[in-house]
Amino acid sequence: AQSVTQPDIHITVSEGASLELRCNYSYGATPYLFWYVQSPGQGLQLLLKYFSGDTLVQGIKGFEAEFKRSQSSFNLRKPSVHWSDAAEYFCAVGAYGNKLVFGAGTILRVKS
């Protein structure tokens, strides 16, 4: 069965510091991978996606992610975090039958 692991429940970074959120997936075929962000009480906003091709994908708000098949990972990065980036981040894999399978999320806190 497909699964997604986000090992870090909470991460705190200082404003202006770099950020990396980890995501590992388990999937038997070529994965379609996504990162979404959720502010408190809100729905999910798509940050970026990987379908094929270049393994480094760029997204909105200055985020990028790198697909590493050998490590079954799709880590999210940002070179300089802004206070407005504080939110919960979800990694997801597009599974059989088109549904998304999500990780449990990582809550990002930004220190000023």
Place this chain on the structure above:
Amino acid sequence: DTGVSQDPRHKITKRGQNVTFRCDPISEHNRLYWYRQTLGQGPEFLTYFQNEAQLEKSRLLSDRFSAERPKGSFSTLEIQRTEQGDSAMYLCASSFPGLAGGRETQYFGPGTRLLVL
């Protein structure tokens, strides 16, 4: 260009009551998904429609839950005889399938937060 909308945004009900939620997808998106998100967890798939056909249902969708998409546009999710364990955020998403092998991007609505007392 309007996104996915959901109504109501919040619902408080007493145990045993029935509730119904509505989702309006992005126009021309023929796939519509329902997910449930409990506190501290990622969303979990409940069911999805392609046009008006319900193509897959999760085992999470007990017989108290029913979803419809009668004209292939908006969808409703009804929960009968609500239980406290039904308290969650119910998220709707829509997509338009890509041309290549099912690659698609799901766009989410703001969700309906249900509290069962």
